[in-house]
Structure formats: structure tokens, C-alpha cells
Amino acid sequence: MNTHRSTASPAPPTPSGRPAGAVYADRGSSHFDILLAAMVTVVVLSGIGAAKGVSFGTIPGTGFEILTDGGFFLFPLAYVLGDIVTELYGPRAARRAILTSFAVSILASICYQVIIALPPFPDEYGQAKQAALELALGPVWIVVLAGLAGFLAGQSLNSLVVSRMKRRMGERGLIGRLFTSSGLGELVDTIIFCSIAATAIGITTLEQWAEYTILGFVYKVVVQYAMIPVTSAVIRWLKRTDPTYQERLAQHVAASDA
Template sequence: MSNRAIEAHSAAEMTGRHFRYYDFVMAAFVAVLLLSNVIGAAKPAVIEIGGEPWVFGAGILFFPLGYVIGDVLTEVYGYARARRVIWAGFAGLIFMAFMSWVVVSLPPAEGWEGQAAYESVFGQVPRIVFASIVAFWAGEFVNSYVMARMKIWTQGRHLWSRTIGSTFVGQGVDSLIFYPLAFWGVWENEAVIMVMITNWGLKVLWEVVLTPVTYAVVGWLKRKEGVDLFDEGTNFTPFKTQV
């Protein structure tokens, strides 16, 4: 399909319209979200910068991708469709938490010696996912709200200001909620605070670094979908799933 001319519309005018790539972006968002909680969030890692150790959560490898996709969703498809994706991710996290508990609780077969390691890796998943659900819900909605509002304030210009500004606020909320809920009393308190602050800064820095990627993806999707949506008159309540 050839690129369409990009036409500006209010998001309300596009209610009920089918977008060709929306479902794929939703699937990518949910996949990154689940992977970040299964294999990233529970491990503190360390690197040396200038001879000094810097501790960070391994989830930093995933969360920037999630926030970039979240920014793309709001910028291209509007707050209401981004809200629907956030709720899809919320449901996925709850299902993952439940199934993790079921699988860990199942009695191991005789002769299988991996139960201890399995419990070590996945035993904390319910607590981590609970913290992630709360932090994800609050942080992602704040991110999307700020993104949508700033698009109106800037009249669709200066995309970089919206992506960085929304990530600064949204990731601040996410980190402030997630790390104390997930790891207070598990890690040393100083480590929790250090990881929380470091990851917040690194996530914002990642957003800055990935700005050219965001520009490329947003531009490509807008050309393919043929619209540029503005959330004028949008109901910004998070407690809906309908577009």
C-alpha cells in the first residue's frame, strides 16, 4: 500500500476506525512488558563508570522499548487507543502472575532437581508483578496523558519535547512506586534507593538516545495510517477500555 497524505483529525473523529498497524503495535507493547517483568526486573546488575560501580536493574534493557512504544501509541493513535493497550498489558500481567504461582506450586516430578532453582527465579514473581502492575498502571497512564496534552499545547510540533517530557514524569512515577514495593526489605534499603534513582535517570537518558528511532517509527506509521490525531475533547479517565 502506498503512503497516504497525512491529515490532522481530532481523536474523536476517528472513533471506530480500523488502523492497519495498531494491533501489531499493541502486541509488541504487551510482549515487551511481560518480558521485562519475567527476565529483567528481579536482577540488580552493576557496571563500572569512571572506576565507580553503578547498580541498575536489568529491566532497564526492556522498559525503554516499552515507553517508546507507549509514546508511539499515544502520538499516532491517540490516548483512547493507548488506554486500551494499557489495559491489555494490565490483564496480561495479572494472568502471568497467576500462572507463575500455579506453575511454581505444582509438585515436581520425581527425579527432577530443578525445583529449587525454579523457585529462586520465579518465586518472587507475584510480589514483583504486583509492584509492576501498580507502577505500570500509574506510570503509563501519566506518560500517555502528558504526551497527549503536550501534543495539543505544542500544536503537534517538537515531538522530542513530548517524548522526553512524558517519560521524565511517567518514569518518575513508575520508579517511585515500583522499586520500594518490589524490593524494600529484599535488597538493602540504600540499594533500592540507588537503583530507583539510577534507573529513572537511565530511562530518561534512553528516551533521549532513542529519539531518532521514535521519530522514524512515528513518521512511518503516520504516513501508513494517513492521519495525525489530536486528543481535543478526549475523556482522559483511565477507567475505560472503549475507544
């Protein structure tokens, strides 16, 4: 039996007449495992892809080089999923999702090193594959370390902002929560990640680091903001279809009206 209980307490109604306070669904309901699996997959694949430096050339007339990594198109999805988990299941569930992603990423990094350490076939093809694996997967542990440090700080801040704002505003202000949390979390994450992972990716100068960090932050925030209509629609649909969320919401409204 799932014993997880909402920590929400009755609060005065907001200007719209809806009661404030945070209401969350049970983690044992049908969607949490899917969201958790998606977040873990995105984080692990981002760690592999980010080991490759990517250059799209320079912006004409500026000299600004467009530098990123091979995981750039994936990682913003981790924050989108984190927003959904926090809004629907609460900060405790978000922490569990973050820690699970960390654990699987660390396990993946250890597996890569074991694979590299295993003796290859002695022929030319086997040796070539060994060299390719060492080059491709060898630095992944540094990228994973950078990703874990950045994601821990950024996603924790992201989750904190969402949960605190929801506690104050209740069901209102979803769009505002998503907008506010995205920028703060991504800024902290990007600075930490780029500072640690730069050398593993192939960035060697302060100018390259600045270009990589600025572009990474702007790109991630733009993607998250562009996804907010979709993210909010998914959250609202999950709330409507999750019976435990609807049950807790009805109890909360009844307690506030009492």
C-alpha cells in the same frame, strides 16, 4: 465496522500556519495490533527479568554501587511504544494498551504460581528444577505488582502529557512532547516500582534502594531521550502510511480553513 471517531475539534492555527488540535487514526488500522503485541511482550518479559537483581560493581572513587535488575534493557521500550500509540491513536488507545498489558502480566503471574504448585518429578533432577522454579518465578508476582503500579501511574502521566500537548500544538512540537513526557513518566514509575520490588529483587538497605532508584531513573530517561530521533521517525512514517490518520488530518485542516 470501526465506529471509533476522532475527538479533535477545529482550533486556531499555530504560528506555523498549521491548525492545532489532536488528530488520531482508527485503532482498527493496520499498525495498532502490532504495537499492542509488542508492548504486551515487553511488559511481560520485563516482569520476569526484573526478578533478578544485577550488580555491575561500584563507580571507582565514589562507592556508588551500580544496581539494576534483569529487565533494565527492556522496560524503556514500553514507554517508547506508549509514546507511539498515544501520538498516533490517542489517549483512549493508550489506556487500552496499558490495561491489556496489565491483564496479560497478571495472567502470566498466575500461570507461574500454578506451574510452581504442580507436583514435580520425585527424582533428584525434578526436585532441583522445582527449587529453581520457586527461586526464579516465585517472587515474580511481587515484581509484576510493582511494575503494574509504576507503569499505570507513569505511563498514564506520560500519555496525558503527550495528548494534552498535542491538543494544543497539533502536528507541531512532536520532539517537545516526547522530551517532556519521558522524564515525568519515568520518574513516577521508577520511584513506585523500586519501592515495591526492592525486597523481591534482594535490595535490603536504604542506600541500595537509593542507588537502584537513581540509576534506574537516569538510565530509563537517557535511553528514551536517545531513542527520540528513532521514535519520532517511526511516528512520522506511521502517520504518513496510515490512511485513516491522513484522512482525519485532511478533514481537520479543511474544517480549520472553513
